[in-house]
Amino acid sequence: MTALIPTEADDPRLVQHALRLALDGGPALGFGMLPGAPERVPDGTAAVIATSGSSGIPKRVALSAEALRASAEATAARIGSGRWLLALPVGYVAGLQVLVRSLLADTEPAVVEGKFSPVAFAEATLSMVRTGSETLFTSLVPAQLATLLDAADEPGVRAALRMYRAILVGGQSLPEPMRERAVDLGARLVRTYGSTETSGGCVYDGAPLDTVAVRTVDGELQLAGPMLADGYVGDDALTSRMFVRDAHGIRWYRTGDLGLVDGGVVRVHGRADNVIVSGGVNISLDRVERVVRQVPGLHQAVVVGVDDARWGEASVIVAERGEVLRRSESEQLAHARDAVAAELGKHARPARLILVDELATLPSGKPDRESIRRAAADLH
The missing domain is CATH 3.30.300.30 (ANL, C-terminal domain)
Known part of the structure; x- marks a missing residue:
């Protein structure tokens, strides 16, 4: 067993140092831990993220170092490597993965300082360019993207949006009119689909990452791959219900989302509940x-x-x-x-x-x- 250290997400740079240790077998990081959380977790665990997900029911998702690395490596294989801008809280998997990808690429992520705003985003992007960074990536939720699009005529915002090789957008569905606005401005968006239980997005623009398998069972999308979480800390029943093995021993995560796989393209219709x-x-x-x-x-x-x-x-x-x-x-x-x-x-x-x-x-x-x-x- 390894120690689980309650971790504040306020200072991404301190989190990055602790994450480096966690990925190398050090103490696991616990984000959003409430009183009563365990002090130790199984060996190999790198992070535990408290999330209510789409159901509103609090869960503590255990992510191994192997799963986080597998996710980051699959992302790099799909979109390339470079320098990342952190614009999301690191206590959420999308923000944490920016740090993991940066560690694996041996780059220092830039950080949007303070509250997210178009000015802060543009300034952080410009600072990356000034330091010679050429291949830039970031990850946003649709609400952030909408804020940037609405401020596209403010100094530096339009240019900043165009500087990224890929802007991953996930966390919720991306409205088509918003995507079209972004494309018209020259932004290169990648729609992502995934969850904390899959170490973040694992389907990009409808195409599963190379190490990901997708199937439907009774209309529900299920995902398999090395980036799956180990389960839910302190809730073996929920773990058994949401992570199942098929006749071949392959482990699948039941997403709770309705959808289909059409010609290799994953289409999500919405939450089953x-x-x-x-x-x-x-x-x-x-x-x-x-x-x-x-x-x-x-x-x-x-x-x-x-x-x-x-x-x-x-x-x-x-x-x-x-x-x-x-x-x-x-x-x-x-x-x-x-x-x-x-x-x-x-x-x-x-x-x-x-x-x-x-x-x-x-x-x-x-x-x-x-x-x-x-x-x-x-x-x-």
């Missing part, structure tokens, strides 16, 4: 949200389910006022309802549009869906 029953019909909120985000003025909207006196449950769109176009609330809702009806059917149309000053987010930059849902339920 993010479904409401409205008027006796099952409706995937992820699919509704994906359509809603194609509507101008709603590219960052969130769709949540609430109780409804007539239908049992209904979907509600929650969006920031500043994003919505100069239409009335009823007109904007009508556009969204028409788009959803055309693609998914009338039964899937959202019941209401709620405008807020600011969407609640998690420290990772993802929408805080549970907080948004509770607020929407109070207003519905």
